[in-house]
Structures are given as C-alpha cells and as structure tokens.
Amino acid sequence: GENVEQHPSTLSVQEGDSAVIKCTYSDSASNYFPWYKQELGKRPQLIIDIRSNVGEKKDQRIAVTLNKTAKHFSLHITETQPEDSAVYFCAAQGGGADGLTFGKGTHLIIQP
Amino acid sequence: EPEVTQTPSHQVTQMGQEVILRCVPISNHLYFYWYRQILGQKVEFLVSFYNNEISEKSEIFDDQFSVERPDGSNFTLKIRSTKLEDSAMYFCASTLRTGKETQYFGPGTRLLVL
Numbered sequence: 001g002e003n004v005e006q007h008p009s010t011l012s013v014q015e016g017d018s019a020v021i022k023c024t025y026s027d028s029a030s031n032y033f034p035w036y037k038q039e040l041g042k043r044p045q046l047i048i049d050i051r052s053n054v055g056e057k058k059d060q061r062i063a064v065t066l067n068k069t070a071k072h073f074s075l076h077i078t079e080t081q082p083e084d085s086a087v088y089f090c091a092a093q094g095g096g097a098d099g100l101t102f103g104k105g106t107h108l109i110i111q112p
Numbered sequence: 113e114p115e116v117t118q119t120p121s122h123q124v125t126q127m128g129q130e131v132i133l134r135c136v137p138i139s140n141h142l143y144f145y146w147y148r149q150i151l152g153q154k155v156e157f158l159v160s161f162y163n164n165e166i167s168e169k170s171e172i173f174d175d176q177f178s179v180e181r182p183d184g185s186n187f188t189l190k191i192r193s194t195k196l197e198d199s200a201m202y203f204c205a206s207t208l209r210t211g212k213e214t215q216y217f218g219p220g221t222r223l224l225v226l
Contacts, residue, residue, distance in 0.1 A: 043116075043203065046214055093212065098162075099157030099170060104153070
C-alpha cells in the first residue's frame with residue numbers, strides 16, 4: 001500500500017519568513033495530494049491540494065509543488081503569520097483508493 | 113458553510129463495551145469515511161462507504177468495527193468490544209460525489225477506553 005513520509009516533524013520560523021514542508025510517497029499510481037491544517041483540538045482543514053496532472057498550484061501565500069518522477073511534493077507558506085501556527089499534514093490518494101494516506105504531520109511554530 | 117458534525121465530542125468507556133460514534137455528513141454528499149488518530153500519531157484511514165455499502169477498508173478495520181447509515185442523515189461507526197488500543201480521536205469525513213474529491217472532516221470524537 002501507499003506510504004507517505006513527511007519532514008520535518010517540527011519547524012520553527014520567524015514571522016514573515018517562509019516555511020517549507022516536504023513529503024514523499026511510494027505508490028506511483030497516487031494522483032491526488034491534499035494538505036490539511038489542524039489546529040489544537042480542531043478538525044483537519046484542507047488548505048490546498050494538487051492532482052498529478054499539475055506541477056504547481058498556488059493560493060495567495062500558500063503553494064504546493066509536485067514532482068511525480070521523484071515522488072515528492074512540498075508545501076510552501078510565504079510571509080508566515082502567527083495564525084499559521086498549527087500541525088500540517090500531507091496526504092496521498094492512490095489511483096484506485098478512496099482513503100487518504102497521511103504523513104505524520106509537521107508542527108509549524110511561528111516565532112513573533 | 114455546511115460542515116460535517118459528530119457526536120459525542122468525547123466518550124469514555126470500559127474495555128469490552130460497545131460504542132457507537134455518530135456522524136452527520138454534509139447533506140448532499142454521497143461518500144463517507146472514518147479515520148482515526150491515536151494521540152500524537154498520524155491520521156489513519158479506516159473505511160469508506162458509498163451507496164449503502166463499504167467501498168474500501170483498511171487492515172485496521174477488522175471484525176470489531178462496523179459502519180451503518182441507519183437513516184438519511186446519520187453515518188455511524190460501531191466498535192463491538194472496545195480495547196485499550198482503540199483509544200483515539202475518530203474523524204468522520206464526506207465527499208460530494210466520488211471518492212476522489214476533497215474530503216471534509218468533522219470535528220472528531222475523542223474515545224478513551226479504560
């Protein structure tokens with residue numbers, strides 16, 4: 001089955017700087033890659049997603065890049081703000097699968 | 113904006129007892145899911161449900177677990193005889209049409225098995 005690795009587990013950046021979180025996946029048939037943000041005690045919220053027919057997608061300060069050959073995808077947050085502090089999960093969905101396979105999460109800390 | 117809802121928010125039970133976790137998916141959604149998240153670990157897929165039957169299940173979803181859509185709005189997860197290791201946050205999710213669209217998560221039920 002699919003396996004998703006996520007790094008780093010914790011990331012601390014100064015407010016205003018950029019943050020990058022990286023994930024790799026194992027199943028070359030995976031074709032959908034969402035990113036979820038989870039604040040303490042709350043539900044995972046989708047922040048951006050990308051499909052395998054696209055290499056990059058951007059939404060304001062958030063962007064995701066996908067390298068199908070290397071089987072990795074990354075989340076980029078620019079001009080970080082205190083409200084960006086949360087745990088971020090990447091996930092992958094295989095070609096024939098319903099379920100998402102999640103990474104272990106990255107705790108992003110924005111230092112004022 | 114419509115959201116997935118779940119009840120209860122917290123449940124404490126004794127080992128060996130049965131629990132039923134309830135979810136109300138977004139009203140026009142057709143695909144439903146259960147995931148669990150053991151404290152400090154990743155979110156794990158349990159099962160997907162479509163057209164009143166299980167579409168896909170993970171190896172975690174053994175005979176102890178069952179799902180049901182008892183009426184037009186609720187979607188339930190039953191754990192028949194709870195074990196200590198079932199303690200986790202359980203999330204319900206739903207998608208609009210197919211299993212390949214954005215999955216919207218509920219707020220979760222935190223289950224503690226003593």
